[in-house]
Amino acid sequence: MPLIASVSGIRGVFGDGLDPAALVRYASAFGAWLRQQTEARPVVVVGRDGRVTGDVCARLVTATLQSAGCDVIDGGMATTPSVAMGVLKHTADGAVILSASHNPAEWNALKLLDRNGEFLGPDEGAEVLALADEGVSGQTVGYEDLGTYASDDLLPYHIEKILDLPFIDPAVIAAADFEVVVDGINSVGAFAIPAMLRALGVDDVEVLNADVTGLFAHNPEPLPAHITGITSRVAESGADLGIVVDPDADRLAFVEDGGRFFGEELTQVIAADFVLGKTPGAVGTNLSSSRAIEDVAAKHGQTVVRSAVGEIHVVRAMQKADAVIGGEGNGGVILPALHYGRDALVGVAIVLQHLAETGRSLSEIRDSYPAYAIAKHKVTLTEDLDADALLATLAARYEGRVSTVDGVKVDLDEGWAHVRKSNTEPILRVYTEAGTPEAADALAERFKRELLAG
Template identity: 30%
Template sequence: MLFGTDGARGVANEELTIDVAMAIGRAAAEYLPSGARVVLGRDTRVSSPMLEAALTAGLTARGVDVFLAGIVPTPALSFLIRHYRADAGVMISASHNPPEYNGIKLLDGQGRKWEPEQERLLEEVMTRTEWSYTRHVGQVWHHEGIAVEAYRRYLLGIFAGRIPPLSIVMDVAHGAATETAPAVLQQLGAKVMVLHAEPLGERINQGSGATHPDVLRQHVLAQGADLGLSFDGDADRVIAVDGQGRIVDGDEILYTLGTGLHMRGQLPHNLVVATVMSNLGLEQALDRQGIRLMRTPVGDRWVAKAMAEHGATLGGEQSGHIIIKQWTETGDGLLTGLELLAELDRRDMTLAEAVAPVERFPQVLHNVRLPAPLTGPWQRIPGLSALVEEATRDLGDQGRVLIRPSGTEPLLRIMLEGRDVDQIEAWAHRLTTVVRDALESAKA
């Protein structure tokens, strides 16, 4: 299966080759209207221009016009699809993954990720050995520079006059945010120090960005800054650090934005959407404010779907993908960071003060490697369901058990959360042992 939880992804020139990229372009054209236009964006990875060329060839060969946006964050591409009134968009990025990886994400005319069923059908079309072509070849329009400036102007229009003059350390991870975040924050009046500011694709995400927030933490403390913001390679997620050096993840950002909207009567149904990975501390903190937390499977696409179905305007993931429906259909790290700053200014609070009510419960995560991806529900593993029920009863309302297969690797993830670290570690060990014993029995 080519498409996983977040588009097609793999090591460039191994799993993700120019042949695969061209086939995705040709197959995607099957689902677009005659004379369609598609916006292509990419991050800074060395392999991104190669894949851009292959996708462009596949799309234009079947009559689709391609607008090349150049290096842009994934959320900028979502905006640009609407800006150019395009029929779809394609983002070339492996998000937070190491430099040797790359990925291809397909977005619809509203800037939302394609549904899994659409991706499955596209994979079927890609297996064709013969393709029909006409004499009409799509045109290529070069909007590099122009496109990213349109996105910057869009954000400046939203946040002009709303951002406090704070000192901010920013980690852009040598990725797509290098083209947007520093310039926007500086133009809005913040005093900015930028880490990993060069758009170097061979170093993207390496010891930097949202997956390495300790780097940002050290610089915030060393500079005596008010706070820090850290983005991943395609800038669709953000992790913050408060002035005391405490890492603030997506859960606490959701709490700050959600309670702010609730205070102003702008949180429909008193509802915030998050995934099963969000900390129990977030759920309890929101509940104390009269706000309900709805959980979805892991993946921002499921958050977006639940938001649409239940009329929610705020949702996101612990990893820092936050969707603010007022402004966007997808996670946008920079927009989220700006909205967080605006909320702090509105309440005249520091970040540390805003997130203080969230008491994060300790979490223990064990990964059990499987011989192959799980084909059926994990409940079929002998003895596991009964032990999960026993652990759930023991933890009560002060903890929980979450078991789920990885969406990208042959792993079973066993996560426990609770106030008592010794208790959850003991249960995690017992659950992991049951799975490993079952795997050994299956080999015999």
């Protein structure tokens, strides 16, 4: 399987495209790019999720970066947002995160961050890929200029900075006496989320899939069909809520009291509801996110800016609009007051603070929001399918009601449909939203038929 290089990183199946030579090639290119950005010796933070291949990949990458003349700070197993915070802690020049996010266990990836702890933009990413294509092995330094190696646990600093936020008060959260169930997906969320909860004063925590083996207990994408274990457990135990993360803990979803899936689409909505009540300002999100974000922003008299899908695109739109909160409908919460990146840990803190201050349950808050349903379908790309041609035909069919900023998004009276090429898999994503799950699924099936008919 070929590697997939995009704004979401360089990812592939380990042993089938993503092999030691590829890891060395791209890590060398990133090291060379960092050396072009600074006169001093670059400092690079490296972290990984709990995947089986993570350790061997990390050892290859850290050694390669040292060989390229970079000083390495190895965060070991760490959440993606913890690595981003590690860049800020160490005033580093960049970072490499070894995680394929929601992809299955056989996948891994290199995600590249800049000196701000943000993902490389398209231009910067293109420069790194060009260096990889040119071959940079000749730029390996001599023995006297090899980079140094040190290790650091990045989680305590990450949690400390969340607790320093002016609107997070562990005493208020502790007084609410929450009972919480966590699905750790056998990766870094299994230790990072409980640590965050303990710091917030939550003592009654049950962790499912708590062994950090990288052997995921279920499909790692936090969708309803994949998380029946935690929804059942929340219902059985009478817990106040359940917390679900993906393997690198940048995406966050909740399970309501009673066991109903709160939905990753509503994660950024409830976070925005809380933050806008404390700090007025714009909200940033992507084209595939629910219309519910506009409803919540309007409630607080604020506006929403939308971008192409991809964390860095949302971040750039947020920076341009000086947004105070943002994220993506896949469960991403981005709080600029902490850092510009999706962060499940800060999302947990925000939502628990909101619940504690309002005295309302997740189910009560869910019922107060307008009812929308998102359907997430896909079309697998094969050699006989020309994705660009299919998208162009679809756009022409809906001329006047379409955005082509990122694939094709069609706004309809009954909802919307967004069809785009994935940044992470060889598929076309077909996302739709309507008033009910049945209507959203029907809309997705309709657009898949129209897409393939083209």
